Amino acid sequence: MAKKKKKDSGGGAANWMNTFADLMNLLLCFFVLLFSMSSVDVDKFEALVQSLEHSFSILPQGGSSIGDGQMVAAGVNQLQLLDQYYKEAANSASKEDGEDNEEEEKDPEQALKEEMAEAGLEESEEMAEQIEQIMEEQGIAGQMEIDSNAQFVRITLNGALLFDSGQSQIREDALPLVDKLSLILESYDSSLIDIEGHTDNVPISNEKYENNDVLSAYRAFAVKNYVLGKTVLEAGKINATGCGEYSPVADNATPEGRARNRRVEIKIYNSYNSN
Secondary structure (H helix, E strand, C coil): CCCCCCCCCCCCCCCHHHHHHHHHHHHHHHHHHHHHHCCCCHHHHHHHHHHHHHHHHHCCCCCCCCCCCCCCCCCCCCCCHHHHHHHHHHHHHHHHHHHHHHHHHHHHHHHHHHHHHHHHHHHHHHHHHHHHHHHHCCHHHHHHHEECCCEEEEEEEEEEHECCCCCCCCCHHHHHHHHHHHHHHHCCCCCCCCEEEEECCHHHHCCCCCHHHHEEEEEHHHHHHHHHHHHHCCHHEEEEEEEEECCCCCCCCCCHHHHHHCEEEEEEEEHCCCC
């Protein structure tokens, strides 16, 4: 009896291999999607592309971008959105680098300003200490206030010590005080000096002074002219300004506050701010 011939199975891989291949393709798509939603590092991205190309032949030989070829198996076009995202991320990184560079360029200028301000403050503090020491030696330290900042040393004199109410002529009993103050100012002949007159907010109006602005200006010029007459300071180095009632240091609602606001301020600028 003749043997029956076996049916030809047709060859090829088993059916489960097709299912497995589809599963691998789906997993690959899934991980590529995850990667597209993460932050893209340019170097790592290029390494991933090269690894996929050489290990799995995902990209055609020589392709350098994810947009250069097509994915195998299902014939699905590659994820163009991923390529677009990669390019946008690279452009954004370049812009951020440019902004960082601009900030770095501004930093040296800001650092220089801060350094100059710190040096100016240190010099002003030294000047203030010197002036206080001289005032103590001359016995006039208690008749004025001294403070300083990064620009100048400020000497504040009570207006009641220098002037009678509503007047701009320096009182006779205040002249010795102004004499000693003039000698102090003379030792800073290379500095700019501002003399400012200030008043309270009580209105004034007479034949000589129309308002507080005019009165404060007359008082500032009275101190300036007296100092120039007692020293060899250059007139161009001393400015006189009437500030009126607009820069109070105390509450004008009380007699004590108004007395503090009636004052003369002398500002001696340090070397960083005298040019």
